[in-house]
Every structure is written in C-alpha cells, then in structure tokens.
Amino acid sequence: MSETNTKESTATSVLSADTTKTLRDEPRGRTGWSRILLGRDAIMIYALIATIVVAMISVPRFASPVTTGFLLLDVIPVLLIAMPMTLIIITGEIDLSVASIAGLTSASIGVLWQAGFDIGLVLVLGVVIGLVAGAFNGFLVAVIGLPSLAVTIGTLALFRGLALVVIGDNAVANFPPELTGFFTSKLGATGIPTVMIGVVIIVLAFGVVLHFTPFGRGLYALGYSPEAARFVGIHVARSKFWLYVASGGVSALAGIFWTLRYSSARSDNASGLELAVIAAVLLGGVSIFGGKGSIPGVVAGVLLIGTINYALRLGRVSDVVLIIVTGTLLIASVITPSIADAIRRRRHDQRLRRSLPQA
Amino acid sequence: MTQTAPPSPAPNAPAPTARRAGRSRFGGILRLRELPVAFALIVLVVVTYAANPLFLSPQGTKDLLLNSTIMIILAVGQAIVIITRNVDLSVGSILGLVAFGTGSLFATFPGIPIPVVFLIGLAFGMLLGAINGLLVTIAKVPALVITLGTLYIYRGLSNAWAGGTQYFADDRPEAFGNLSVDTFLGFPVITLLALAVVVIVAVVMAGTRGGRDLYAIGSDPDAAKLFGIPVGRRVFTAFAVNGLLAGLAGVLYASRFNSVGATTGNGLELDVVAAAVVGGVAIFGGSGSVVGAALGAVLLTTITSALAAMRVDKFWQQAIVGVLILAAIIIDRVASLRTARRLRISEARDV
Numbered sequence: 001m002s003e004t005n006t007k008e009s010t011a012t013s014v015l016s017a018d019t020t021k022t023l024r025d026e027p028r029g030r031t032g033w034s035r036i037l038l039g040r041d042a043i044m045i046y047a048l049i050a051t052i053v054v055a056m057i058s059v060p061r062f063a064s065p066v067t068t069g070f071l072l073l074d075v076i077p078v079l080l081i082a083m084p085m086t087l088i089i090i091t092g093e094i095d096l097s098v099a100s101i102a103g104l105t106s107a108s109i110g111v112l113w114q115a116g117f118d119i120g121l122v123l124v125l126g127v128v129i130g131l132v133a134g135a136f137n138g139f140l141v142a143v144i145g146l147p148s149l150a151v152t153i154g155t156l157a158l159f160r161g162l163a164l165v166v167i168g169d170n171a172v173a174n175f176p177p178e179l180t181g182f183f184t185s186k187l188g189a190t191g192i193p194t195v196m197i198g199v200v201i202i203v204l205a206f207g208v209v210l211h212f213t214p215f216g217r218g219l220y221a222l223g224y225s226p227e228a229a230r231f232v233g234i235h236v237a238r239s240k241f242w243l244y245v246a247s248g249g250v251s252a253l254a255g256i257f258w259t260l261r262y263s264s265a266r267s268d269n270a271s272g273l274e275l276a277v278i279a280a281v282l283l284g285g286v287s288i289f290g291g292k293g294s295i296p297g298v299v300a301g302v303l304l305i306g307t308i309n310y311a312l313r314l315g316r317v318s319d320v321v322l323i324i325v326t327g328t329l330l331i332a333s334v335i336t337p338s339i340a341d342a343i344r345r346r347r348h349d350q351r352l353r354r355s356l357p358q359a
Numbered sequence: 360m361t362q363t364a365p366p367s368p369a370p371n372a373p374a375p376t377a378r379r380a381g382r383s384r385f386g387g388i389l390r391l392r393e394l395p396v397a398f399a400l401i402v403l404v405v406v407t408y409a410a411n412p413l414f415l416s417p418q419g420t421k422d423l424l425l426n427s428t429i430m431i432i433l434a435v436g437q438a439i440v441i442i443t444r445n446v447d448l449s450v451g452s453i454l455g456l457v458a459f460g461t462g463s464l465f466a467t468f469p470g471i472p473i474p475v476v477f478l479i480g481l482a483f484g485m486l487l488g489a490i491n492g493l494l495v496t497i498a499k500v501p502a503l504v505i506t507l508g509t510l511y512i513y514r515g516l517s518n519a520w521a522g523g524t525q526y527f528a529d530d531r532p533e534a535f536g537n538l539s540v541d542t543f544l545g546f547p548v549i550t551l552l553a554l555a556v557v558v559i560v561a562v563v564m565a566g567t568r569g570g571r572d573l574y575a576i577g578s579d580p581d582a583a584k585l586f587g588i589p590v591g592r593r594v595f596t597a598f599a600v601n602g603l604l605a606g607l608a609g610v611l612y613a614s615r616f617n618s619v620g621a622t623t624g625n626g627l628e629l630d631v632v633a634a635a636v637v638g639g640v641a642i643f644g645g646s647g648s649v650v651g652a653a654l655g656a657v658l659l660t661t662i663t664s665a666l667a668a669m670r671v672d673k674f675w676q677q678a679i680v681g682v683l684i685l686a687a688i689i690i691d692r693v694a695s696l697r698t699a700r701r702l703r704i705s706e707a708r709d710v
Contacts, residue, residue: 094503096629140685149446149503150642150688153629158681164674272626275448275507288501321519327511334505335498 040285044300051304055311062314065191072193073184073261075306077102077254077270079299080199081277082284083206084247086298089281090210091240092223092290093141093148098251099273100159101133105255107163110172110265119176127252133159134248135241142240156274163267172265183260195257202250207295215239223290279326280305283333305329392639393651395690399683400658407665414668417545423664424550425539425615429454429608430656431553433627434634435560436604438652439597441635442564444577444644445495445502447598450605451627452513453487457609458619459517462526465535473535480610481603487513488602492595502598510628518621525620531613539615549611556604557653564649573597577644633680634659637687641695659683 036042056063081098088095109126113119137155141148185194210216218234230236254273259265284301286293308329309322407414433450440447457480464476487509494505528536539549546554564570572593576583584590613619632642638655640647659680666676 144689144692146688146692147642150636151685153633153636154681154684154688156629156681157633157677157684161674161676161678161681165672165678168674275510279507279511282504282507288504318518318522321515323511324515324519327508327513327515330511331494331505331508334500334508335494338498338500 041294041297041300044284044297044304048300048304048307051307051311055307059311059315062311065186065189067310067314068191069186069193071306071310072196074310075302076193076195076199076261077258077273078277078280078306079302080202080250080254080257081247081273082281082298082302083203083295084243084250085277085281086284086286086293086295087206087210087216087219088148088240088243088247089278089286089288090223090290090293091219091243092226093240093243094152094278094288095137095148095244095247096152096274096278097133097137097155097159098247098254098277099270100156100163101130101248101251102255102258102270102273103267104133104159104163104166105130105252106259106265106269107167107267109256109259110170111166113175113265114172119179123256126256127249130248130250130252130255131245132248134245134251137248138241138244141244142237145237160267160271167265167267169267173263175260175263175265180260180263183257202253203295203299210295219243220291223287223292276305276326279330283329285333288334392647392691392694393654396638396651396654396658396687400654400661403658403661403665407668411668411670414665419664419668420545421542421547423661425547426664427657427660428539428547428550428553429612429615430631430634430660431653432556432604432608432611433631434638434652434656435557435649436601436608437631437635438638438640438647438649439560439564439573440502440601441632441640441642442577442644442647443573443594443597444580445594445597446506446632446642447488447491447502447601448506448628448632449487449491449509449513450601450608450631451624452510452517453484453602453605453624454609454612454627455619455622455624456487456513456517456520457484457606458612458623459521459526459621461610461613462530462619463524465531466526470532473532473538476535477607477610481606484606484609485599485603488605489595489599491602492598495598496591496595514625517623521621523621525618526613527618535614539611549614552607552611553653556607557649560600560649569593569596574645577646579645630659631656633684636691637683639687639691641691642688646695655687 061067081102085095085098105126108129109122112122112125117125133155137148137152140146140151140155183193183195186192187194187196208216210219218229218239221229221232221234222236222239226236255270258269262269280302281293281298282288282301283305284293284298286298305326308325312322312325404415413419433454437447437450460483461476461480464471464479491502491506491509494500494509495502498505539547541548543551564573572583572588575586575588576590576593580590609624612623616623634656635647635652636642636655637658638647638651638653640652640655662679662683663676666673666679
C-alpha cells in the first residue's frame, strides 16, 4: 500500500484537480469481516477444508478416526517447530538448526536414560539442552549480529555432529512402555492423540504472544524495518535472542516427541525436518522477507501439507514421490501473490494513464 | 551482515588496490579472504602428515583429491550464485538427477560415446538450473524459497524416475569409470577437470564485465540496476551456470562412485553452501571468490580423511565442520568491520 500511496501523491501533485476521483478508484485494504473471510489465512483454511472433503470422498479409508490419529501424529513435530519458526521468519531471520537440535535432544535423552537417570529428570534435561542450543544461536545472531542463515547452517552441522558424538551409531529403544504408550495413545474414540492437548496449548500460546501482545506486534515492526523498530523502543536484540531460545526449547520438545513416539533415540532422528518446517511456514503465508504472516495461516499450511501427503499415501502414491507435492505447493504459494501483484500494478498504471491528461 | 557495512572490495579487484596506492602490496595479500582457509588447510595437512605419514602417500593424496573433486565443482557453482546475493539449495537434487540420468544413458544406449554423455549431462543440469533462474528472476521471490521448492521437486522427480533402480559400475563402459582412476602427472583426470573449471570461472569472475557485474549485484542490487546492469539476465546466467556445473558434478559422480540411484546427492546442498561460506564467500553476496570456495570444499572434505588418518573418532567430524563454519562467519564479520573502519578513517583523512 505504501508504494501505491507514494505514487499517488506524486501523481496528484501533478494534477491537483483530480484528487478525489483517483483516490476513490484505488483499491483499498479490506477491513472488518471481508478481511477475515477473504484474507490469506482464510484462503489457506478453505484450501485445507476443500482438500479434506475431496480426500474423504475420493480416497477410500480416509474418513476414519485412524486417519485423524496417524495424520496428527505425523504432523506434530512439524507443527511444533513451525510455531517459533513463524515468529523468527516474521522478524526477518531464519533458523535452520531446529532439526539438529531435535536430533541432539533425542540422542542426549537416550544416553541419559541408558545411564540410569530418572525419566522425569532426563526429559527436563532434554529441554534444557534445547534451550541452551537455542541460546547459543540467539547469542551469535542477536548479540554478535551475525547473519542467521549462515550461523544456523553452521549450528545445523554442529548440533547434529554433537548428537553423533553423544550417541554414535547406537540406538536406545528401551524407554518405559507406559511413556511411549502415552505418546501414541488416543483420546477415547475420536482418534485424536492425547499429546495433541499439549501441542494445542503451545500453538495457542504462540498465537496469543504473536497476535495479542506488544512483544508479538513488535516482531512485525522488527521484520519491516529493524532501524524503525529500534526507534519506537523495541528491544531488537533481546526479542531475537528469546525467539531463538524458544525455538531451541520447542525443537527439544519435538525431539522428545519423536524419540518416544518411535521409541528410538538415534543421532539421525528428525534429520532434514528443517526444510519441511520452512516449506510449511512459507506455504502458510509467512513472508521470507519478514513482517508478514500469522499463526492460523501457518497451522493451516502445516495441516494442508500433512493431509495431502497422507491422502496420497493412502491412495497408493509412493512416499518418496510425494515431496514433489510439497515443492510445487511451496513454489505456487510464493509465485501466486507476486503474479497477482504484477497484475495489480499493471492495472494501476493503466488507470493512472487514463486519468492523466495525455501530454 | 555485510549488507550494512559498506561493500568491502572483492579481494582480487584491481581497482581498490590501485586506489590505496600508499599501501604495501604485502598488506593486501594479508587481507585476502582466501588466506585463513588456505592456512587452515595447510596446517591440517601438515599436522595430519606428522601424525600419520601414510596420509600423504601417493594413494592417500590421490584419494584426497578424488574425494574433493565433486565438492570443488559444486562449491564453485554455488559461489557464483551466492556472490549475487542468492542461494541455490537444489544442487544436491540436480546432481542426483544428472547422475542417475548418466547411469540410465549408459544402460539404455550401450556404446554411447562418452563426450556425448558429458554434453547431455551438462545440458540437463543447465536446464534444471535455468528453471531455478527463471523462477527467481521472473517471480522476484527469494532464491532460498524457490530453490527449496525445486529441491523437493527435482528430488521427487528422481525418486519417481529411479524408483528402486540402481546402476552399478558394471553398467557403464570401463573407460568412463577409468576417468576417476587414471592419473595425469599424478593428478586424477577428473580432478584436473575440476581445476580447469576453477581457473576458468575465477578468470571470468575477476576479469570480465559479466563477472564484475555479479559482485555489483550482490553488493547492492538496487544500485546495480540504477547503474544499468541487466540484473535479471545476470542472475539468470548465474543460476544456469551453477546448474551446468552441478550437471558436470553429476556426470563425474556417476564415474567416481560405484552406484547411482534415487538417493544420490541427498542432503548435499548444505555441505556445498558450507564449503562456500568456509571459503570466505559472504552469505549476503558481493564478496568472496571461487578460489576461496574451492579451497573451502577441499578443506571440508580433507577433514574427513584427516580425522580418519589421525584415528580421531569419526563421530567428531560433523561437529568440527560446524565449528569451522562458525569460525569462517566470525572471521568474515571481523574482516568486514575492519574494512568499514578503514574506509571511514581514510574518508575522514581525505576531508
């Protein structure tokens, strides 16, 4: 909008008589209900619902509680990590080390459990390891001011490497059955996994922080312009630091979930997950340039990819080919707005040319 | 964070050296971005050799060179793209597709001439790179996102194409496999090929209009546009050349390794970016050189062999790579801060 406004003002200064007409012709930002019902998030949610309906009609065995259970269990790690990732990308940074943090946590809790520590203590230590790893990222990015893309490529290798150092090529599988059983248990007959309660709480917490607190609103300002954000009193470095700590902590939770769901602690757990998370976040409407995006959109994006993959898998499409879908969705979702933008700009120019007297 | 600092002059740019006339040539050499990584490489080789003389036996040296060949070519291509302030994450998938394509060419057309296979591989790689370039320049979406998408798409295509099929060394002509066995003056043939690539690309980047334009685009895309540089066309070319080099790496991969299948080249992309970053190519573009990137690739692959030769637990290897990347970024940061300060001081003096 700001771009069109400035164009507008130069145009009107040339032609002061025609101001009202040109302004009225300009497309305005949507407000009120139409903004909620026609916005980017809503479109994602419609796409999700449409996909689910189509899958229920056309894919045999899709419409069952079993589906809900496995689909949700599959998307939980991505959904969890997508939350802090959304906030980080909104500030214009990125965190590629999340899957390695999950792997490091997984390896560590395996070794600690093997060493005979109490399982409660082991899980707490796992989260602490994630928080420390996140704080290390946050220190390098926010305090020293290094580029996050490069730093987290480095820590991606570092944390995965530490996971290897910790556990080698062993696997620990003898976790207490009550615990692993809990992680795959369902809420009654609904098929919804019990751990979804915790996941929903985390999602809600991130949603509230991002959309309803000054801290969260500040992140958008930060993504648009770090300088301007500093001038209006946002603690740029401190905000980024805590986002990375949160990212480390949530990645550790995802690592714990991964370990206990498959009842296996290995160094290569969750490897490659970082790209799947980023793909889902961007599909959910978060701009890689920062300053734009929302939690409902991201949740819809994560579930959309999860549903399509699950439905195609039920439809006997090979697992490995499915990543084409993820890639195509990702590219389509970023190209469509920029094509729409180009068309809008063209229309604007044409309108401008019409309303201006031909010199 | 090089974007906020004034664009630091590229190490081998002739113009700034001439302007700083009073300064010694030696100081210029000391500030070369390739220097820390070259130094680290030498130290690594010397220390390993001292610990285990077998490390530099003829066979050991040959293995070192062979192992780094493919990474060198990929890192050179990636450096071209990163210098324009873009990134190409799809190189691992391109390499996989081309390598499998090479395998199936030999299997379907027995007796196909080897140069033809090379040409087809290069063209295929260039096509895939050009698709990246088109999407990035036309849609004006960050390369990170586009190439993350094509990473998945190309990988999916190669999965769909290859399925469970694998091609082994028996499926290809002996002469093709010999490319990565035969030596010339002690260097494996494919390593010489990689060195030729490094020299050609380095000369183009340092001495031609198009090469210098890439640095200008990476330092400040808007200024480059104002200056009249065809930004879109140059960036597109960078991606196409990177694809071409990934294609070359793919063909060589098929020659070097025993089997190619659906998972060939999986996860290679971050190693390649890491090699370029370790070699002093700033992730935000505008500085670094392909020679540095090639050195970075050699360093990263040598570490693997060195750790094995020194009988260090192999599990430490990846953690050390991570530390190296972080060290490279910090050195980069310190260098750009010093450049910024020097520019400020010299400007103050001129006033």
